[in-house]
Amino acid sequence: xxxxxxxxxxxxxxxxxxxxxxxxxxxxxxxxxxxxxxxxxxxxxxxxxxxxxxxxxxxxxxxxxxxxxxxxxxxxxxxxxxxxxxxxxxxxxxxxxxxxxxxxxxxxxxxxxxxxxxxxxxxxxxxxxxxxxxxxxxxxxxxxxxxxxxxxxxxxxxxxxxxxxxxxxxxxxxxxxxxxxxxxxxxxxxxxxxxxxxxx
Amino acid sequence: xxxxxxxxxxxxxxxxxxxxxxxxxxxxxxxxxxxxxxxxxxxxxxxxxxxxxxxxxxxxxxxxxxxxxxxxxxxxxxxxxxxxxxxxxxxxxxxxxxxxxxxxxxxxxxxxxxxxxxxxxxxxxxxxxxxxxxxxxxxxxxxxxxxxxxxxxxxxxxxxxxxxxxxxxxxxxxxxxxxxxxxxxxxxxxxxxxxxxxxx
Numbered sequence: 001x002x003x004x005x006x007x008x009x010x011x012x013x014x015x016x017x018x019x020x021x022x023x024x025x026x027x028x029x030x031x032x033x034x035x036x037x038x039x040x041x042x043x044x045x046x047x048x049x050x051x052x053x054x055x056x057x058x059x060x061x062x063x064x065x066x067x068x069x070x071x072x073x074x075x076x077x078x079x080x081x082x083x084x085x086x087x088x089x090x091x092x093x094x095x096x097x098x099x100x101x102x103x104x105x106x107x108x109x110x111x112x113x114x115x116x117x118x119x120x121x122x123x124x125x126x127x128x129x130x131x132x133x134x135x136x137x138x139x140x141x142x143x144x145x146x147x148x149x150x151x152x153x154x155x156x157x158x159x160x161x162x163x164x165x166x167x168x169x170x171x172x173x174x175x176x177x178x179x180x181x182x183x184x185x186x187x188x189x190x191x192x193x194x195x196x197x198x199x200x
Numbered sequence: 201x202x203x204x205x206x207x208x209x210x211x212x213x214x215x216x217x218x219x220x221x222x223x224x225x226x227x228x229x230x231x232x233x234x235x236x237x238x239x240x241x242x243x244x245x246x247x248x249x250x251x252x253x254x255x256x257x258x259x260x261x262x263x264x265x266x267x268x269x270x271x272x273x274x275x276x277x278x279x280x281x282x283x284x285x286x287x288x289x290x291x292x293x294x295x296x297x298x299x300x301x302x303x304x305x306x307x308x309x310x311x312x313x314x315x316x317x318x319x320x321x322x323x324x325x326x327x328x329x330x331x332x333x334x335x336x337x338x339x340x341x342x343x344x345x346x347x348x349x350x351x352x353x354x355x356x357x358x359x360x361x362x363x364x365x366x367x368x369x370x371x372x373x374x375x376x377x378x379x380x381x382x383x384x385x386x387x388x389x390x391x392x393x394x395x396x397x398x399x400x
Contacts, residue, residue, distance in 0.1 A: 007266045008264055011247050014248065017233070017237050020228075025220070028220075029218050031288070031290055034251070034252075038252045041251070042248075042252045043214050043217070044217055044245075045246075045249035045252060046245075047211050049246070049249070051230070052233065052234075054207060055208060055234055066206065088235075
């Protein structure tokens with residue numbers, strides 16, 4: 001692209017490290033920032049550099065945190081007897097935003113997936129067992145995704161809990177609220193039918 | 201969002217300066233960079249900061265450039281007697297990539313739009329008139345967008361060319377290649393019919 005000055009071409013290329021951003025979007029982003037929001041671009045550059053360098057993992061729950069201990073783990077008003085295990089920080093945020101859960105979390109930063117080299121070690125099994133063995137935790141809420149790998153991970157987590165004598169619970173599966181039975185997938189419908197509850 | 205450490209929240213917020221990036225995408229981007237591509241994130245931070253600071257405008261054509269004169273204007277092998285006027289740097293890139301045009305450009309960085317405060321001054325009228333008056337230019341190719349504002353801009357550009365005694369040409373309008381007449385919009389079809397050419 002002879003029309004592209006070097007630094008601009010480099011910027012377009014660098015923007016492609018963002019997920020879902022191809023050549024066209026990267027170009028649009030670069031032009032947008034240069035034409036209309038240099039301040040925002042400069043701020044993004046600063047914050048991004050800072051974040052890439054300083055954000056590590058909480059030593060207790062493995063969530064992203066710029067401090068040794070994340071805000072949730074450091075919050076003494078949260079119930080330390082409840083531990084919700086999730087796959088990713090995004091899942092944690094979803095639960096925080098949707099539910100009134102006031103316990104603690106443990107973030108696996110992945111799911112059991114031997115083909116991708118994700119085993120118990122990579123998911124922080126040692127740290128999790130340590131926390132289960134501390135005697136502080138009464139219930140472990142398993143909130144892995146309802147996928148094949150998530151289910152395998154949930155099974156493994158259940159075993160860890162049983163070994164430590166901790167009660168394990170799982171998110172309920174079934175028909176989503178606001179949906180129509182006609183459009184619910186067969187697997188979900190069969191599961192919801194099989195685990196139907198008595199009306200109170 | 202209690203689950204978000206401050207710096208992470210700041211990063212998500214900063215990413216929203218990118219066009220088309222909302223809260224969810226920004227979160228996905230932040231997690232992606234933190235989990236899988238810290239190096240790419242750090243590089244983007246560097247290049248972005250550099251670009252926001254150093255990329256200015258070419259003194260001859262107003263395109264983005266980190267130098268006083270952009271690569272195209274500085275390229276002596278390009279035909280200085282042809283001047284293609286475009287609205288944006290993206291239009292320039294599109295023409296560079298699609299056509300074999302080997303002349304020079306002038307980038308308006310906008311279009312006539314009094315309501316948005318875009319008048320001749322903002323489009324670099326002075327600089328353009330200076331270049332037209334230099335006597336170097338034999339033909340001005342007007343390549344504004346076929347929109348109402350682009351047409352008004354083209355009309356104004358034509359007047360500038362006439363005043364300077366420079367031949368003005370415009371991109372041909374008509375039925376796009378590979379399209380089907382059935383689906384071409386009425387305005388385009390009427391225009392193409394009205395300006396039909398004799399077959400050679």
